[in-house]
Amino acid sequence: MLVIFYVLLAIVIVAMVVGLYQKNTNIICKSKKRLDGKTAIVTGGTSGMGLRIAMDFADRGARVIVACPFVDEGAAGRKLIVKKTGNEEVIFKLLDLSSNASIRKFAEDILATEKRLDILINNAGVGTVDEFITKDGLNFIMQVNYFGAFLLTLLLLPMLKKTGSASEPARIVNTTSVLHNIGTVNFENMNKVNHWYLIQLYGNSKLCLVLFTRELTKRLKGANVVCNSVDPGAVGTTIFNCSGKYYGALIMFLFSVLFKTPWEGAQTAIHTALDKKAGLVSGEYFKNCRIGQAKQCAYDENLAQELWEESVKLVKLCEYDLEECFKN
Structure with a gap:
C-alpha cells in the first residue's frame, strides 16, 4: 500500500509540475485589431474553442456566423455570444459537415446573402x-x-x-492537432470502417487538414487569400464526451487544469486570423501563436497533390464546380 501511495504521489507531483510549466508557457493572442465591418464564419462556433473564437471576433465588432448541426446548441451559443459581447450581428446557421448536401446548401446561402467573407475558421470536428x-x-x-x-x-x-485585398487578404484557418503526428494517408483504406484504431483515424483526418492547407496555398498563388493550419494544443473541451459522460468530464477537467482551457486553446486560431505578420504567410503550421513544424510528410508536395485529387473525387466536385471555386 505504501508503494502505491508513493507512486500516486509521484504522479500528482509530475502532473502539477507539467501543468505549472504549461500554464506559464501558454501564449495569448495580443492583437488589438478591430473587426468592424468584417464578416467571419466559425464552424463549431457554438461550443468549446469555437465558441471562444466566435465570442472574441464578436467582441471586436465583426459580423459572426456560427455554424453547427444542432438547433438548440446553435441558438444557445448565439444567445450567449450576444449577451457577453453586446454584438447583435451574430448569426446561427445550420451546417452538418457529415453531409455534402448540407455543406452545399450552407455555402449557397452564404454566397447569396452575405456581401463579404474575411475569415473562415474551420474549427468543427469530432x-x-x-x-x-x-x-x-x-x-x-x-x-x-x-x-x-x-x-x-x-x-x-x-x-x-x-473580399481579400493585397493589403488585407482574407484568411482561412484550419484546426489540426498534435495528433496529426500519428496520422497517415492511405488512399485505399482512408474511408474504411473498423480498419483503424479510432485515435489513428482522428490523426489521419488532422494530417489531411495540414496537407490540404499546403496544397490550397499553392493553388491560391496570386489570390488575396491566405490559408494556415493551427494546432491548439491539449485542450479540455467537450470533444472528450465521446469517452463517456463521466470519464469524458474527468478528462476535460484534467486537460483544462493541466494544459489549456477552451479560451486558452482558442488563442492560436485567433492569432493566426488577426495578427499582422500571420497574414503575410500561407501554408504554415501555427502552434502556441507561433509558426511551428508539422510532421515531415505534411510537406510532401506530391502527397498533398494526390490527396487533393482524391478528395475532389470523393466529395464529388466536378470540373465546372472547381472552375467556379477558383474563378476570379
Missing part, C-alpha cells in the same frame, strides 16, 4: 466517436474532420477571393 459510413460514402470521422472542411472551403473561395 473525436473518437463510433464509426459509420455516411450517405456520401465517407467515413463519418473523416468527413466531419476533413472532407467537410475541404468541400466547404472550396465552395466559399469565390467570396473569400472577392
